[in-house]
Amino acid sequence: MPDMQALVNEFLVKLKKRKIEGSQATAKQTAELIRSVISQQRVPYSNQAGALMDAVNAVGEQLIAANPVELAVGNIVRRVLHIIREEYLSLTTAAVAGLNLLSVSDDEDDTEHDDHPVLSAAAVAAAARSTLRPPSLQTLLEDVPDATAIPRTSSSGGDSEGKSKSADKSSRTRKLKHDVIEAVNELIQDISTCHEQIAEQAVEHIHQNEVILTLGSSRTVLEFLCAAKEKKRSFRVFVAEGAPRYQGHLLAKELVSRGLQTTLITDSAVFAMISRVNMVIVGAHAVMANGGVIAPVGLNMVALAAQRHAVPFVVLAGSHKLCPLYPHNPEVLLNELRSPSELLDFGEFSECMDFGSGTGSPLLHVVNPTFDYVPPKLVSLFITDTGGHNPSYMYRLIADYYSADDLVVQRRPATGS
Amino acid sequence: MWRRSASFILDNQQRRKDVASSSKPESISLSPPQLSSMADAFQNPNSSNPKNSAYYQTRAAHHGVVTSDWLAQAQAAVGRPPDDQASSEPEVPAAAAAASEPGRPFCVIDEFNNWRKQPDLAEAVAAIRALATVIRSSEATTMMELEIELKKASDSLKSWDTTSISLTAGCDLFTRYVTRTSALEYEDFNSAKSRLIERAEKFGEISYKARRIIAMVSQDFIFDGCTILVHGFSRVVLEVLKTAAQSKKLFRVFCTEGRPDRTGLRLSNELAKLDVPVKLLIDSAVAYTMDEVDMVFVGADGVVESGGIINMMGTYQIALVAHSMNKPVYVAAESYKFARLYPLDQKDMAPALRPIDFGVPIPSKVEVERSARDYTPPQYLTLLFTDLGVLTPSVVSDELIQLYL
Numbered sequence: 158m159p160d161m162q163a164l165v166n167e168f169l170v171k172l173k174k175r176k177i178e179g180s181q182a183t184a185k186q187t188a189e190l191i192r193s194v195i196s197q198q199r200v201p202y203s204n205q206a207g208a209l210m211d212a213v214n215a216v217g218e219q220l221i222a223a224n225p226v227e228l229a230v231g232n233i234v235r236r237v238l239h240i241i242r243e244e245y246l247s248l249t250t251a252a253v254a255g256l257n258l259l260s261v262s263d264d265e266d267d268t269e270h271d272d273h274p275v276l277s278a279a280a281v282a283a284a285a286r287s288t289l290r291p292p293s294l295q296t297l298l299e300d301v302p303d304a305t306a307i308p309r310t311s312s313s314g315g316d317s318e319g320k321s322k323s324a325d326k327s328s329r330t331r332k333l334k335h336d337v338i339e340a341v342n343e344l345i346q347d348i349s350t351c352h353e354q355i356a357e358q359a360v361e362h363i364h365q366n367e368v369i370l371t372l373g374s375s376r377t378v379l380e381f382l383c384a385a386k387e388k389k390r391s392f393r394v395f396v397a398e399g400a401p402r403y404q405g406h407l408l409a410k411e412l413v414s415r416g417l418q419t420t421l422i423t424d425s426a427v428f429a430m431i432s433r434v435n436m437v438i439v440g441a442h443a444v445m446a447n448g449g450v451i452a453p454v455g456l457n458m459v460a461l462a463a464q465r466h467a468v469p470f471v472v473l474a475g476s477h478k479l480c481p482l483y484p485h486n487p488e489v490l491l492n493e494l495r496s497p498s499e500l501l502d503f504g505e506f507s508e509c510m511d512f513g514s515g516t517g518s519p520l521l522h523v524v525n526p527t528f529d530y531v532p533p534k535l536v537s538l539f540i541t542d543t544g545g546h547n548p549s550y551m552y553r554l555i556a557d558y559y560s561a562d563d564l565v566v567q568r569r570p571a572t573g574s
Numbered sequence: 575m576w577r578r579s580a581s582f583i584l585d586n587q588q589r590r591k592d593v594a595s596s597s598k599p600e601s602i603s604l605s606p607p608q609l610s611s612m613a614d615a616f617q618n619p620n621s622s623n624p625k626n627s628a629y630y631q632t633r634a635a636h637h638g639v640v641t642s643d644w645l646a647q648a649q650a651a652v653g654r655p656p657d658d659q660a661s662s663e664p665e666v667p668a669a670a671a672a673a674s675e676p677g678r679p680f681c682v683i684d685e686f687n688n689w690r691k692q693p694d695l696a697e698a699v700a701a702i703r704a705l706a707t708v709i710r711s712s713e714a715t716t717m718m719e720l721e722i723e724l725k726k727a728s729d730s731l732k733s734w735d736t737t738s739i740s741l742t743a744g745c746d747l748f749t750r751y752v753t754r755t756s757a758l759e760y761e762d763f764n765s766a767k768s769r770l771i772e773r774a775e776k777f778g779e780i781s782y783k784a785r786r787i788i789a790m791v792s793q794d795f796i797f798d799g800c801t802i803l804v805h806g807f808s809r810v811v812l813e814v815l816k817t818a819a820q821s822k823k824l825f826r827v828f829c830t831e832g833r834p835d836r837t838g839l840r841l842s843n844e845l846a847k848l849d850v851p852v853k854l855l856i857d858s859a860v861a862y863t864m865d866e867v868d869m870v871f872v873g874a875d876g877v878v879e880s881g882g883i884i885n886m887m888g889t890y891q892i893a894l895v896a897h898s899m900n901k902p903v904y905v906a907a908e909s910y911k912f913a914r915l916y917p918l919d920q921k922d923m924a925p926a927l928r929p930i931d932f933g934v935p936i937p938s939k940v941e942v943e944r945s946a947r948d949y950t951p952p953q954y955l956t957l958l959f960t961d962l963g964v965l966t967p968s969v970v971s972d973e974l975i976q977l978y979l
Contacts, residue, residue, distance in 0.1 A: 447964075483964045486797060549968035552969050
């Protein structure tokens with residue numbers, strides 16, 4: 158579909174040029190794009206889930222490659238793949254339950270399915286169920302075939318049961334796509350409302366006359382603090398300015414306009430002020446599977462200061478920020494270096510930039526990383542739209558939202574099917 | 575006020591009573607130190623050497639630089655009849671033996687020992703193969719009978735060597751699988767039986783596959799120019815390093831010597847074959863070199879419910895040093911090593927002792943700490959690489975609950 162490809166290309170360009178700010182916007186646009194891909198995809202009668210997943214994999218691979226540091230893109234792609242598997246599974250078990258009743262009555266008459274291995278309906282459902290579970294000790298001894306092969310074998314098992322089911326199947330085709338798109342709509346809804354759901358929990362965590370510290374500006378934190386203010390809690394906020402973008406200034410202005418007592422400090426003053434603070438509340442760019450946080454630069458320092466003074470370090474993150482990958486060397490691989498002009502004006506230091514030391518490279522380097530990695534042992538609590546959790550609990554949420562087979566998103570090699 | 579009591583005095587009195595009834599003096603000869611005790615131990619670890627752990631004896635045998643024909647010669651020299659325990663024929667020994675000697679009662683323990691001697695075979699795989707032979711030679715006609723026979727065999731295996739965690743875990747896993755399979759759909763007993771046997775034999779492949787999965791999963795964590803400290807000889811860790819070396823990563827390895835098993839020597843041999851720069855350290859030099867190390871890699875004899883590991887003596891020490899210097903400790907373990915144990919401290923596990931040879935005679939009044947393994951609590955471990963994926967220590971108990979409940 159040339160139409161579809163044009164949309165995808167447009168989005169790819171936006172990702173490559175880093176035109177989209179913030180993980181929520183990225184996640185929402187990715188989800189909408191994938192929804193259009195799914196609705197435009199024509200599915201064959203058999204192996205519908207496989208076809209849908211192939212389409213999503215193909216697009217997802219390109220999207221992730223365009224901006225590998227923006228983890229929300231990969232998260233949404235994997236969420237959709239998980240949704241497809243789940244919807245397919247629930248449809249299959251419902252269909253099999255229906256077929257089971259029919260096949261019992263047909264058994265005496267039909268003798269032509271002796272060439273197929275005699276797998277009862279329960280076995281098919283069990284096999285389908287076991288592919289959906291992440292590999293676990295239970296499935297260790299079972300022979301688990303390839304994940305996308307399962308839709309094929311199940312539907313071919315369905316084929317052998319009789320021809321009267323074909324009408325049933327075409328309605329099933331439409332139903333799968335329909336269910337998947339509905340679920341993706343729910344996902345988009347969740348992404349849009351994550352701020353409200355997190356802000357609802359503010360009252361449990363912020364108490365009267367507390368002092369909260371934050372760094373830079375995060376919309377989730379802003380809504381969180383304002384929700385507490387609405388419920389008549391009176392508290393003070395210290396905002397560290399968050400050099401070099403100084404977004405803390407904007408946050409401070411916003412908070413003041415909503416009536417909160419605010420103090421603005423430099424990043425270097427965090428260690429000096431932390432002993433006066435009751436709690437640190439920050440947003441995150443992404444949360445990794447081990448509970449580590451990819452956060453705006455400067456937050457590792459704040460986390461260390463908080464640990465040193467026994468101040469709870471609370472991270473607010475919507476569920477689209479949960480990433481099922483484990484970080485190895487995140488300071489380098491999951492970081493982005495922005496333009497040095499945010500630190501230095503080009504005019505002032507232009508002489509230093511030119512001079513070389515014999516090899517011709519400039520003597521002055523300016524490094525402007527965007528993100529920091531905060532290890533899980535420094536985080537006290539994660540507040541997501543499902544509630545408050547320990548860092549060591551993150552793997553449970555990830556097991557709920559993602560399938561283990563989708564960790565590497567790549568287009569499957571074309572197999573003759 | 576409540577200090578630990580000087581219980582060693584009471585313990586000593588107890589031990590003196592034991593020593594009076596047991597026979598073993600400290601072995602004085604240099605090489606091979608474990609020959610006679612090893613042959614004894616295979617009969618029954620509970621008879622002559624009351625506490626020596628057969629599991630660690632076997633591992634020592636694997637690590638020893640003794641070849642099998644040397645062994646045969648030595649046994650001939652000692653004058654024992656070369657029994658089939660010294661053979662290294664991996665093909666179906668017991669089945670053939672059972673077929674040719676129908677009068678001899680089938681012994682699952684012999685079967686297990688035969689499988690266990692192969693250096694490349696994991697302990698749990700040997701256990702499951704032995705249990706498969708039980709199924710094959712069983713005359714049960716219903717699932718319940720089969721399960722009862724299996725349970726008996728698995729209990730006798732477990733009680734024969736109480737110190738091996740993989741053995742226990744492997745037996746439990748297989749028994750559990752059998753119970754669960756029987757609840758499924760196979761109406762025909764014979765087809766169920768043959769499927770069980772097939773699964774059990776396939777388990778050996780699963781074990782190899784597990785090692786490869788672990789190697790793949792851990793590749794990302796080994797970066798160019800890193801220094802890895804390895805303790806003990808784990809076939810899984812070796813596979814990890816092999817895969818990294820084959821994908822042309824540049825790294826170097828520090829091996830601890832691993833007294834008294836000399837695991838470091840064996841491991842450095844293997845790594846030198848792969849052209850990986852290796853440096854041998856004595857066990858005491860770990861803290862000295864920990865500065866240059868980027869990560870610690872160990873295997874595990876067992877992974878316990880808390881997420882900690884039971885491994886060769888010295889692992890806890892190294893994990894403590896690494897933790898205090900902020901170096902990550904990675905554990906590579908297959909998932910069938912997860913066990914339902916929860917040790918609270920080092921003494922909480924069944925003791926697994928092994929003879930230690932110091933090379934010089936030791937006066938009989940001097941005690942020797944002969945335990946072969948220690949327990950590393952989960953807070954000193956960073957990540958576990960298993961065939962279920964990368965796990966943090968807190969995930970282990972979750973997995974165990976899913977399996978056993």
